[in-house]
Amino acid sequence: MLYILALALSFLIVYALIPPFSRLGFKLDFVDKPRKNEERKLHREPIPLTASYAIFIGFFVAYLATAREFNWETGALFLGGILLLTIGTVDDWYKTKGKDFPALPKLIVQVSAAVLVYLSGNVFTGFVNPFSGEYVVFPELLQFVLTILWIFGVTTVINFSDGLDGLAGGLSAISGMTLFIVALAMGQSNSAIMAIILVGVTLAYLRFNKPPAKVFMGDAGATFLGFLLAVIALDGAFKQATILSLFIPILALGVPIFDNIFVVIKRFMQGKAIYQADASQVHYRLLRAGLNHKQALMVLCLVSTCFGLSSIILLLVQI
Numbered sequence: 001m002l003y004i005l006a007l008a009l010s011f012l013i014v015y016a017l018i019p020p021f022s023r024l025g026f027k028l029d030f031v032d033k034p035r036k037n038e039e040r041k042l043h044r045e046p047i048p049l050t051a052s053y054a055i056f057i058g059f060f061v062a063y064l065a066t067a068r069e070f071n072w073e074t075g076a077l078f079l080g081g082i083l084l085l086t087i088g089t090v091d092d093w094y095k096t097k098g099k100d101f102p103a104l105p106k107l108i109v110q111v112s113a114a115v116l117v118y119l120s121g122n123v124f125t126g127f128v129n130p131f132s133g134e135y136v137v138f139p140e141l142l143q144f145v146l147t148i149l150w151i152f153g154v155t156t157v158i159n160f161s162d163g164l165d166g167l168a169g170g171l172s173a174i175s176g177m178t179l180f181i182v183a184l185a186m187g188q189s190n191s192a193i194m195a196i197i198l199v200g201v202t203l204a205y206l207r208f209n210k211p212p213a214k215v216f217m218g219d220a221g222a223t224f225l226g227f228l229l230a231v232i233a234l235d236g237a238f239k240q241a242t243i244l245s246l247f248i249p250i251l252a253l254g255v256p257i258f259d260n261i262f263v264v265i266k267r268f269m270q271g272k273a274i275y276q277a278d279a280s281q282v283h284y285r286l287l288r289a290g291l292n293h294k295q296a297l298m299v300l301c302l303v304s305t306c307f308g309l310s311s312i313i314l315l316l317v318q319i
Contacts, residue, residue: 002066003180003196010062010200017054018208022215025050030096032216047213049092051205052221056085058201059228067193076120077231080113081224084155088220095218106219113227114151122234123147128242150238151230157256158226160263164283165213165293166206170301171255172225173202178252178308179229182315183236191236198228211293229253248314254307255282255300 025031025048032047060078064070087109094101124146126137138146162168180195202225208215217225233249241248250257259282266280286296 003192006062006066006193006197007200009065010058010197011204013061014051014054014058014201014204015207017057018051018205018215021050021054022048022208024048025215030093032092032095032218033098047216049096049216049218049220051208051215051217052085052088052092052224055201055205055217055221056081056224058204059197062197062200063194066197067190069190072120073117073122073235076116076122077228080116080227080231083109083113083116084223084227085220088218088223092218092220110152110155110223110227111148113155114148114230117151117231117234118144118147122231124150124234124238127246147234150234151227154230154233154253154257155223155226157253157260158229159219159222160260160281161256161283162217162219162222163279163281164287164297164300165211166209166297167283167300168222168225169202169206169209169217170297171253171304172229173199173206174301174304174308175229175252176202176232178311179232179236179249181312182248182252183232185315186236186239188236188239191232194228194232194235198225198232211297244317245314248311251307251311251314254310255304 026046030049032049034045060081063074067074087106091101091106123143124138125143126135128134129136158168158172161171176195176198180192180199183189183192183195205215205217205221209217233252237245237249237252262282263280283296283300286299287293291299
């Protein structure tokens with residue numbers, strides 16, 4: 001019952017807040033304007049970039065109302081979210097002016113948000129040895145590096161996937177539902193409540209972001225969702241994991257992770273900067289192959305669902 005309440009509350013808050021924030025976006029000219037001869041700009045009308053604030057408010061109001069706990073981990077999640085929302089807003093503001101914000105400040109802030117989570121105690125500590133049943137604890141330096149890389153990596157790949165109406169929100173909703181099921185099966189109530197709230201906020205956002213989109217969440221919202229997904233996996237699926245079950249959260253986020261590994265390798269081989277925006281992601285490749293927006297979205301969401309089911313099957317094998 002609590003999970004249904006959390007889902008409904010988060011959905012309703014975001015659904016109610018997006019329209020007034022959208023009107024404010026138009027009033028402030030905080031909109032993503034289409035550019036001629038720009039393959040990555042698929043829309044033809046100005047779209048407000050304000051959904052991130054509704055998503056942020058909806059998540060934390062629903063979480064505090066249902067989980068009713070405020071500890072160091074919650075504080076780190078909130079402060080990290082604020083950092084990402086702030087730097088993402090600056091980045092989005094540059095985009096409204098047709099400019100690109102430098103990558104280094106974004107990198108510093110995203111790593112800082114990950115460090116806050118690490119300092120709060122939400123850490124990838126090790127794994128269960130399948131042969132001895134003993135828990136193998138990593139050295140502290142390796143714990144730090146792996147935790148930061150995981151949070152930063154997932155934050156980045158969700159942001160990179162936000163190039164097609166409904167895609168980042170759809171992939172986040174599917175991944176969130178997968179992590180919710182995994183958390184329930186593992187008896188991890190806190191990560192389960194976070195995951196179902198994330199599903200609620202993304203479903204509400206998708207009501208306005210499905211093709212043709214009426215609102216965008218911009219870098220601010222996409223990085224925040226990626227940050228949440230990474231933290232939920234750390235708080236849930238990665239705890240007391242075996243070697244095999246370490247792949248559960250990776251499969252849950254399979255589409256953005258594997259696509260962006262391909263993109264990074266391709267950019268590296270071409271001598272491009274990894275953060276240099278281009279149209280090499282899988283959704284652009286599907287569009288160039290002849291699919292329309294809705295078809296490309298459905299294909300990728302279907303593949304993501306298959307990855308999610310695979311991770312659940314892997315969990316059942318573990319149980």
